[in-house]
Amino acid sequence: MSRLSSQTLAQLPADVIRPAYDRAAVKCGVVHIGIGAFHRAHQAVIFDNALNAGDLRWGIVAASLRSPGVRDQMQPQDGLYTMLVRDGAAQRARVIGAVQRIIVAPEEPQALLAALASPDTHIVTLTITEKGYKLDPATGALIEADPQLAADMVSLDAPQTAPGYLVAALARRRAAGLSPFTAISCDNLPHNGARLRGAVLELARRHDAALADWIAQHGAFPETMVDRIVPATTAEDIAALATRLGVEDQAMVKTEPFLQWVIEDRFCGPRPNFGAGVQLTAAVAPWEEAKLRLLNGAHSGIAYLGGLAGIDHVHEVLALPEARHFVEALWDEAERTLSPPPELDVAAYRRDLMARFDNPTLRHRTRQIAMDGSQKLPQRLLAPIAARLKAGDGIDALALAVAAWIRWQAGRDDSGAPHHVDDPLAETMAAALADKQDTADRVAAILAFDAVVPPALARDDRLRTSLNPWLAILETNGALAALAAFRGVME
Structure with missing residues (x-):
């Protein structure tokens, strides 16, 4: 079967939405770092909307x-891909044309630097996951022991990290008499704009104090919050879409109708009419706090409890009354x-979240959400725990979610089946837990990771008093028993 491409675009069924602009006339005003599924279903769609509206400055490198x-996946398709929006039985296919070029930085570091330093580039967006910023989750400081970052501290001739590329490109722009670009972190970091700004300024200062001062004075790093559920694409998804389109699309993404992007109104150059x-x-x-603690916090709890129970998808976890009760209780705690x-109408937001979680066509995998827990828990679960303890409030639901994450580190679910703990601290945590003989010792070992807690x-x-009994139930009787026990305690 032929691939989706500029040549095959006209062959698609009439109900498939396609770019309404001349892609050859597009200028690339955006560089995006981290070209994964989330970007293709979120920011790229927004810039594609601007192109469709007639502003051709907002193509993406x-x-x-x-x-x-x-x-x-994308290069043989001329950067085109299909976004499939699923809502129950309804499906809508749209081809996105905003991505004009894809660079693999380790292969072409100078090409990425040239794109970042181009006069056409006004906005740089990033979706590199929490660990990509090379920041300590607790303090926000650069992790100087990271080997890639350590290399960027010595030389920026061929950067290895996102902060390194930004600093090197901003140095080029300053030398060329260009203004900085607006750099927008679209990851679930608390105060993501301030943290990205801090990382860039700290690294710049290691190389050139005057450059750091120039970035601080003229650059812009807006805070932002992004929200859209984007499950991983499967081979079955690709095959089903090929049957529908008549061409194969290896870069397709699937998502929900909901899309939200809240951006601090702080730019240092042109911006599109976002729409x-x-x-x-x-x-x-x-906005960021509400999303992290309600949507993302619940997602983490669902992922670890559901994953331990051997349940593959979010909507299948929530088919259990005990799990729905747990999520509502977690939201009650976090909302305070x-x-x-x-x-923001929080009650309406919670109702909408539950409906989004219940969408069976998304098939959002618990194991996908469970990735990188050590980077995610500080803002999703530990921050609301700290706030509630300071206020003298209980933390039963939040503590159960954290205990499930600790249990996940063992690498086996409740049936004994192994799973991969996909986390930058996985090996270190496994070593810390290896010789611990009882539950309290395992809790203490995890709480000793000050990069997380x-x-x-x-x-x-x-906190220990709340975590110990939940971890004991999880280890002895499993996640489903823990959810049942939680419902019994709360009722």
Whole structure:
């Protein structure tokens, strides 16, 4: 079967939405670092909307800092791919044309630097996951022991990290008399704009204090919050779409109808008319906090408990009454820690979240969500725990979610089947747990990781007292028994 491409675009069924602009006339005003499925279903769609509206400045040069996988999927397709929006029985296919070029940074570091330094580039977006910023999750400081970052601290001739590429490109722009670009982190980091700015300034200062001062004065690093559920694409998805389209699309993404992008109104150059789904605001933090603690916090709890129980997908976990009860209780606890903006109706947001989680056509895998837990838990679960303990409130649901994450580190589910613990600290945590003989010792070993658990929180006996019994139930009787016990305790 032929591939989706510029040549085969006209062959697609009439109901498939396709670019309404001349792709040959597009200029690339955006460089995106981290060309994964989420970007293709989120930010790329927003810039594609701007192109469809007639503003042809917002094509994308996309880059991968690691694998050539996405490049190899998209390059034979001229950068085109299908976004399949699924809502129950309804499906809508749209071909996105915003991505004009894909660079694999380790293969072509100078090409990425040239794109970042181009006069056409006004905005740089990043979806590199929490670990890609090389920042300590607890303090926000650069992890100087990281070998890639250590190399960038010595030389930026061929950068190896995202902060390294940004600093090197900003140095080129300054030397050429160009203004900086607006750099937008689209990852689930607390205060992601401030953290990205801090990483760039700290690394720049290691090389050139005057450059750091110039970036601080003229650059822009807006805070942002992104929200859309984008499950991993499977071989079955690709085959089913090929049957529908009559061409094969190796780069397709599947997603839900919901899309939200809240951006701090802080830019240092041109920006598009973002349109539907995007909200510019003076303060992103309340939106970010609500999303991290409600959507992402619940997702983590569902992922670890469901994964331990051998349940593959989010909607299947929530088919259990005990699991729905747990999620609502977790939301009750987390909601008390929020300061929502006036525009956010938290009760309606919770209802919408449950409906999104229940969408059976997304088939969002628990193991996909379970990745990189050590990077995600500080903002999703540990921050609301700290806030509730400070207020003297209970943490039963939040503690059960954290205990399930600790149990996940054992690498086996409740049936004894092995699973891969996909986490940058997996080996270190496994070693720390290896010789621990009882539950309390295992909890203490995990709480000792100050890169994950803030030391003040780790020393709080109320946290240990809450975690120990839940981990004991999980280890002895399993996740389903823990959910049943939680419902019994709460009722």
